[in-house]
Amino acid sequence: xxxxxxxxxxxxxxxxxxxxxxxxxxxxxxxxxxxxxxxxxxxxxxxxxxxxxxxxxxxxxxxxxxxxxxxxxxxxxxxxxxxxxxxxxxxxxxxxxxxxxxxxxxxxxxxxxxxxxxxxxxxxxxxxxxxxxxxxxxxxxxxxxxxxxxxxxxxxxxxxxxxxxxxxxxxxxxxxxxxxxxxxxxxxxxxxxxxxxxxxxxxxxxxxxxxxxxxxxxxxxxxxxxxxxxxxxxxxxxxxxxxxxxxxxxxxxxxxxxxxxxxxxxxxxxxxxxxxxxxxxxxxxxxxxxxxxxxxxxxxxxxxxxxxxxxxxxxxxxxxxxxxxxxxxxxx
Numbered sequence: 001x002x003x004x005x006x007x008x009x010x011x012x013x014x015x016x017x018x019x020x021x022x023x024x025x026x027x028x029x030x031x032x033x034x035x036x037x038x039x040x041x042x043x044x045x046x047x048x049x050x051x052x053x054x055x056x057x058x059x060x061x062x063x064x065x066x067x068x069x070x071x072x073x074x075x076x077x078x079x080x081x082x083x084x085x086x087x088x089x090x091x092x093x094x095x096x097x098x099x100x101x102x103x104x105x106x107x108x109x110x111x112x113x114x115x116x117x118x119x120x121x122x123x124x125x126x127x128x129x130x131x132x133x134x135x136x137x138x139x140x141x142x143x144x145x146x147x148x149x150x151x152x153x154x155x156x157x158x159x160x161x162x163x164x165x166x167x168x169x170x171x172x173x174x175x176x177x178x179x180x181x182x183x184x185x186x187x188x189x190x191x192x193x194x195x196x197x198x199x200x201x202x203x204x205x206x207x208x209x210x211x212x213x214x215x216x217x218x219x220x221x222x223x224x225x226x227x228x229x230x231x232x233x234x235x236x237x238x239x240x241x242x243x244x245x246x247x248x249x250x251x252x253x254x255x256x257x258x259x260x261x262x263x264x265x266x267x268x269x270x271x272x273x274x275x276x277x278x279x280x281x282x283x284x285x286x287x288x289x290x291x292x293x294x295x296x297x298x299x300x301x302x303x304x305x306x307x308x309x310x311x312x313x314x315x316x317x318x319x320x321x322x323x324x325x326x327x328x329x330x331x332x
Contacts, residue, residue, distance in 0.1 A: 032071075032137060032146045032298035037272065040127040040152055041307045047094065047117040049076065049137060052299075070115050075141040078117045081134040082126065083149075089131075092123050129154050129196075135302050148295045148302035153267050154196025155306055162265070162308055164191040172261055173316035174237035185237035192231055192265065195306065199270040201225045203233045206262035207244065209331075211254050218247050219264075226273070237319075241327060248329045256331045258323055263310040271303040 036047035050069045078094040094117040119126060127133070129152055137146040155162070174186055190203055205220040220243050222233045248256070268276075271294050278292045293299040315323070323331040 030139070030142050030144045032139075032144065032295070032300075034135070034137065034146065034148065034295050034298050034300035034302055036135065036302050037268075038127055038133055038150060038152060038304045039307055040129060041155075043121070043124040045080075045119045045127060046100075047078065047135065047302075049078065049115075049117055070113070071139065072141075073115060075139055076117075077136075077138040077140060079136050079138075080119070080126070081136070082128075083132040083134060084130070090126065092119060092126055094118060095120055127152070133304075137298075144297070146295060146298040148298075150269065150271065150294075150303045151197050152304045153198050153269065153306035155267075155308065162192055162195070163263070163310060164193065166190060166263065166310065166313070168310065168312070171314045171316045172235075172319065174235075174240045174319045175316075175322040176318050177321075185241070187237065188235040189232050190235065190263070194227060194231060195267050197269055197304070198267040198306070199227050199273040200268040200276065201227075201231060202266045202268075204264040204266070205235065205240075206264055208259040208262065210257040210259060215259070218244070224276070241322070244323075244327060244329065250328060250330075252330065254330055256329060258315060258320055258331060260311070261313040261315060263313065265308040265310075267306045267308070269303045269305070271301065272305060275301050275303070 031052035033050045033052055034047065036045070038045055049071065051071055073096045080092050080094065081088050082090040097116050097118050098114055100114060100116055132149055132151050134147060134149040139145070161167075172188060174188070175184060176186055177184055179186075192201070202224050203222040205222070207218045207220060209216055209218075220240065222235070225231055225233055275292050291299070293301065295302060320331075323329070
């Protein structure tokens, strides 16, 4: 993995040495919490910035108060720097949006309370492969300065196919009635090439269908796959049909029609892989998981991912016949 850093003088101001050990119970210490994944396959980038809070009273009640977890946007200067060959080649300021609705939960989620920092539409080309990106957060009120950096996922060129054994005309066959009973439900293996800086890979199968002429979809999520010489994931026909049965109700009042299959691949960096591994629940005796952060003078995660989509694939005729005749979920 190619390492790209700022020149020494800029490094001292933009990337101070990493300090991630914080005691959130120190009332005098400002703790900035940052979560963001840059994805050059998307037009907009989003960074969540909050503050750890401390006060007298019930912590769960304080979590429901927006002022306890949000900085005032006018007090934060949030910037992204584009770096190449030890130089800053460009930078942009991030704006805020409150239009993304947060799911209900412990933390404040009312209208206008979910503050997210975002790039602007005019900056859609700012994120590009082969560059390193630095995030800086300057609290102009307190003087607290937070930073982080990440490399992007380097995606293969169009002349180098990502998926090895499926393509736009591929048909997924999960059932074949001409086979012996033990082999009628088929097993498919999806293989792919690695991406630069890609450490973890996850395949999602999106099943697109119509229900009473309304477009709908289900996402069949597969297990994470780590980097290796030969990467693949197994799709079992039995599990595919069980997934559909468990997520579609048996309802004679609806009429369903299969539309297409999309194969979605999400690729993550080594930092993201480490974060996921550390935050995976422990089995056996309960214990406190170790903290992981790559934020300088803060806590959280600033890293990258890439989302690749192979859209509009079909199912084999036998598989579609099984949907209609055997699944009992009103497919026509």
